[in-house]
Amino acid sequence: MTPAELFKQLVPIPESVWCEYLFDQDPLKDKVSPERRAELIAGGVACGEKIAKQLKEENGTKDATALAEKLCVITHTDADAILHQVFLATFTEPNQLKLFDTPITKLADLQVPGFTRDVILNIVTGHELFHYAEGKYDDLYTKTAKVDLWQLFGYHHQSTVRAVSEIAAMAFSWRLNKLTYSPLVLNILLLSQYAKTGAEPALAQLQQLTVQETA
Known part of the structure; x- marks a missing residue:
């Protein structure tokens, strides 16, 4: 293909x-009931949408790359992997954004119609x-938003769910960049x-x- x-x-x-x-990739997925899972997904999407709107209004720009240049310190590296994992970008608090040029260039060189380097950069920075x-x-x-991992004598040990953050980040980049497809298309490519x-x-x-959803 x-x-x-x-x-x-x-x-x-x-x-x-x-x-x-995204939720299926989370190590805590089996700790979450179907009802709570649906709540977390909906909350993550709403969170991403809200922050995309807020940052655009606060900074007066709709371009993700321009927004990143305004809010973050951006560096570039030619490396394409860390500990055998390929990254397009990494973020370190409070505002350090590192772009991995080799895989970004490799994606741009695929020459998928409409999938330009600028589009890729906007998705990544978003x-x-x-x-x-x-x-x-x-x-x-x-x-x-947290889920109970275990409880003992009335004490509830709780944790956030990483997938909720990734769902929110996806929704954020999707809205910020006004995409007609998921930003995660980048990951699959x-x-x-x-x-x-x-x-x-x-x-x-x-x-x-997709089949399960439409069944």
């Missing part, structure tokens, strides 16, 4: 399916900007270039989730 063909299959997948896909907001605002849903198994397992999971 060519990158353009893969992109074409990924574009129609709805946000709800991408949210389920995602990391949400994590900037997480460090700035203590009352975000992604930091306050990246798998097609770097993973030994390619993008097929991820695509199969997304297709299965």
Whole structure:
């Protein structure tokens, strides 16, 4: 399957399916009831939407890259992996955003129609900007929403769920960049270039989730 063909299959997948896909990656997924899972997903999406609107209003710009340049200290590296994991960007509080030029260039070189380097940079920086907001605002849903891991004599040991943060970051970048497809399309295209198994397992999971949702 060519990158353009893969992109074409990924574009129609709805946000709800991408949210389920992200939650399925979380190590705490089995600790969460279906009802609580639905609440966390909805809360994450709403959080991402709210912060995208807020940052645009506060900073007077709608371009994610320009916004990142205004709010963060951006550095670049030619490395394409850390401990055998491929990254497009990393964020370190309070405002350090590192872009990994090699995989970004590799994605741009796929020459998928409409998927330019500028689009890729906006998607990448949009995602990391949400994590900037997480460090700035203590009352975000992604930091306050928790699940019970265990309880003893009335004590409840709770934890945040990482997937909620990733769902919010996806929704944030989606709204900020006014995309017609999920920002996670970038991740699947990246798998097609770097993973030994390619993008097929991820695509199969997304297709299965789509079938389950429409059943």
